Amino acid sequence: MADKKNYxxxxxxxxxxxxFQKGDxxxxxxNAKDSDVIVRPAITYWxxxxxxxxxxxxxxxxxxxxxxxxxxxxxxxxxTGWDLYKVEAINKNQSPSSxxxxxxxxxxRDLFTRVWMGARVSIxxxxxxxxxxxxVGCVYGGIMAYFGGIVDDIMMRIIExxxxxxxxxxxxxxxxxxxxxxxxxxxxxxxxxxxxTARQMRGMIMQLRESEYVLAAESLGASPARIIRKxxxxxxxxxxILNIATxxxxxxxxxxxxxxxxxxLQPPAISLGNLLSAGQQLMMFYPSQLxxxxxxLCVIVLAFNLLGDGLRDALDPRxxx
Amino acid sequence: MLKYTIERFLAMILTLxxxxxxxxxxxxxVPGDPxxxxxxxxxxxxxxxxxxxxGLDKPVMERYIIxxxxxxxxxxxxxxxxxxQTVWSIAHEKLPISARLGIQQMLLGITVGLALGIIAAMKKxxxxxxxxxxxxxxxxxxxxxxFGLMLQYLFAGGVWKVFPTIxxxxxxxxxxxxxxxxxxxxxxxxxxxxxxxARLLKTSMLDVINQDYIMTAESKGLSQRKIIFRHVLRNSxxxxxxxxxxxxxMCITGSFFVERIFSIPGIGMYYTTxxxxxxxxxxxxxxxLIAAMMIIVIYITDILYTxxxxxxxxxxxxx
Numbered sequence: 001m002a003d004k005k006n007y008x009x010x011x012x013x014x015x016x017x018x019x020f021q022k023g024d025x026x027x028x029x030x031n032a033k034d035s036d037v038i039v040r041p042a043i044t045y046w047x048x049x050x051x052x053x054x055x056x057x058x059x060x061x062x063x064x065x066x067x068x069x070x071x072x073x074x075x076x077x078x079x080t081g082w083d084l085y086k087v088e089a090i091n092k093n094q095s096p097s098s099x100x101x102x103x104x105x106x107x108x109r110d111l112f113t114r115v116w117m118g119a120r121v122s123i124x125x126x127x128x129x130x131x132x133x134x135x136v137g138c139v140y141g142g143i144m145a146y147f148g149g150i151v152d153d154i155m156m157r158i159i160e161x162x163x164x165x166x167x168x169x170x171x172x173x174x175x176x177x178x179x180x181x182x183x184x185x186x187x188x189x190x191x192x193x194x195x196x197t198a199r200q201m202r203g204m205i206m207q208l209r210e211s212e213y214v215l216a217a218e219s220l221g222a223s224p225a226r227i228i229r230k231x232x233x234x235x236x237x238x239x240x241i242l243n244i245a246t247x248x249x250x251x252x253x254x255x256x257x258x259x260x261x262x263x264x265l266q267p268p269a270i271s272l273g274n275l276l277s278a279g280q281q282l283m284m285f286y287p288s289q290l291x292x293x294x295x296x297l298c299v300i301v302l303a304f305n306l307l308g309d310g311l312r313d314a315l316d317p318r319x320x321x
Numbered sequence: 322m323l324k325y326t327i328e329r330f331l332a333m334i335l336t337l338x339x340x341x342x343x344x345x346x347x348x349x350x351v352p353g354d355p356x357x358x359x360x361x362x363x364x365x366x367x368x369x370x371x372x373x374x375x376g377l378d379k380p381v382m383e384r385y386i387i388x389x390x391x392x393x394x395x396x397x398x399x400x401x402x403x404x405x406q407t408v409w410s411i412a413h414e415k416l417p418i419s420a421r422l423g424i425q426q427m428l429l430g431i432t433v434g435l436a437l438g439i440i441a442a443m444k445k446x447x448x449x450x451x452x453x454x455x456x457x458x459x460x461x462x463x464x465x466x467x468f469g470l471m472l473q474y475l476f477a478g479g480v481w482k483v484f485p486t487i488x489x490x491x492x493x494x495x496x497x498x499x500x501x502x503x504x505x506x507x508x509x510x511x512x513x514x515x516x517x518x519a520r521l522l523k524t525s526m527l528d529v530i531n532q533d534y535i536m537t538a539e540s541k542g543l544s545q546r547k548i549i550f551r552h553v554l555r556n557s558x559x560x561x562x563x564x565x566x567x568x569x570x571m572c573i574t575g576s577f578f579v580e581r582i583f584s585i586p587g588i589g590m591y592y593t594t595x596x597x598x599x600x601x602x603x604x605x606x607x608x609x610l611i612a613a614m615m616i617i618v619i620y621i622t623d624i625l626y627t628x629x630x631x632x633x634x635x636x637x638x639x640x
Contacts, residue, residue: 160336161336161339161340161343164336164340164612164615164616164619165340165608165611165612165615166570166573166574166611166615167570167574168573168574168577169573169574169608169611169612172577172592172593172596173344173347173348173596173604173608174347175596176348176351176596176599176604177347177348177350177351179352249462253464253466256464257466257577257578260466260578260581261577261578261593262593262597263593263596263597273466276466276467276470279470280470280473280582283470283474283478284478290470290474291471294467294470294471297464297467298462298464298467301462301463301464302459302462302463305458305461305462306458306462
């Protein structure tokens with residue numbers, strides 16, 4: 001700003017303008033109606049979000065990576081032809097080779113098959129947990145926002161109490177009560193996580209209920225069902241999807257961590273945590289047994305995290321305004 | 322301000338009471354009796370005495386009241402698996418170990434994280450910024466379980482034998498010795514802090530830089546350095562403070578895994594062992610203690626905000 005301007009220079013634009021005469025222009029017609037004509041096709045929220053996501057190379061790469069991981073996790077345990085549980089003492093602790101891509105474990109089982117089976121379990125657990133979390137969170141948040149008042153206060157206090165404990169502690173306690181197993185693991189991991197979703201949904205719904213376009217829809221005579229269908233659900237969907245996407249890596253991590261310390265799924269059940277735990281015991285001699293499951297776990301969590309970041313850019317209402 | 326402090330204090334006590342109650346009744350539902358295996362071979366009389374020692378012969382409600390009274394006077398119960406060990410004796414023995422690990426992790430992680438955050442915010446849009454962002458995404462995405470195992474493999478055996486694989490300094494080295502044992506666990510835990518604090522401070526600083534008062538400071542002709550350190554940093558620390566309770570949670574949660582990887586005899590290790598051994602008295606006592614630590618940290622942070630940011634205080638303590 002401080003640089004000196006020479007204000008005495010003659011205005012070049014002014015000179016240009018003088019060349020035009022009044023007759024050079026004709027009125028081509030413009031009226032008030034035309035200003036309302038929609039020139040381009042309307043783009044919905046989802047089309048716009050998808051367009052933004054597609055423009056984000058990192059997010060797209062991680063999406064493709066996730067598709068590959070999903071296909072591997074579905075196909076590999078069937079396709080390799082190795083038995084997941086059968087002990088073959090002759091083949092134990094082999095290094096990676098063309099026969100066994102990741103080598104074999106201490107009981108001679110093909111690690112490639114087992115790692116992808118573990119990945120499948122981890123992803124399934126994460127998906128199931130996010131589903132439960134989203135469902136419970138939406139219902140709880142919806143009830144809070146709908147009733148308000150004292151119900152809202154009490155339900156909010158419950159959430160505050162639950163969140164004031166480290167969630168892993170509650171998960172451990174629940175595992176202790178419910179025993180080790182898939183069902184127990186799902187419940188134990190979901191028991192705290194819905195709180196965040198419920199809070200967000202409550203905030204979102206309350207904000208929407210006070211918004212002007214919902215008021216407009218109400219005064220135009222829209223039924224509650226229509227308002228929910230047309231306004232509440234589409235608007236909450238973005239927040240919800242974002243919430244889900246950012247929670248999946250956490251679930252995968254907690255599941256493998258719990259299995260690692262022996263509190264989650266226990267052998268013979270296969271999970272990435274169990275494989276890591278088995279790999280740690282032999283890592284000085286057979287590092288491939290540790291590195292392979294660790295690498296797959298990293299790739300899955302990284303891909304979910306990067307996709308979550310991309311989704312945040314595409315969906316977050318605050319960034320869009 | 323005083324009213325707010327007292328109100329929050331009472332709410333804190335209530336929360337703690339509810340947590341203790343809920344945990345007590347939850348643990349009643351644990352299948353199996355911790356004493357069954359121990360008293361299998363004893364005579365009926367001895368068994369009755371054992372049950373009486375832990376109060377397990379009384380009805381649930383009576384036990385509940387005894388336990389709660391115990392909490393009030395600071396008696397958190399005695400271990401069933403290891404007779405003679407009380408929750409306090411375990412705390413005395415194990416808490417310093419976990420505390421040192423946690424403090425080292427947080428000091429290193431938060432310092433480096435904040436420094437990276439400042440660099441990223443000041444050099445926004447140039448390569449240091451991109452390096453920090455990429456690094457923080459990578460660090461957040463790699464579970465600290467994997468980090469720990471990889472560090473252990475790389476530096477404590479598999480490739481280079483630089484550090485001891487497992488163990489922890491004890492005795493006179495408890496606080497200021499045996500550094501070679503603590504380096505790998507500390508590194509494992511600190512990455513999470515580096516990533517989250519770098520991101521947090523960067524976004525928060527960029528928010529502040531766009532404020533009007535920074536423009537005022539610029540137009541007064543203050544130097545860049547003065548603006549950053551006097552105005553921007555001071556005002557961007559509130560979100561960082563908000564994150565502190567989360568970090569303590571991270572520290573406790575992380576310790577469950579890190580201590581297991583490196584076989585560190587701390588609280589996390591002890592807690593998971595107690596859970597696996599169904600040592601109900603210890604689990605109950607420790608859950609309440611950990612909850613109390615958490616809630617006190619949250620309480621202190623809440624009070625701190627009001628001191629740091631007068632805007633919150635003026636609004637009557639409502640956030």
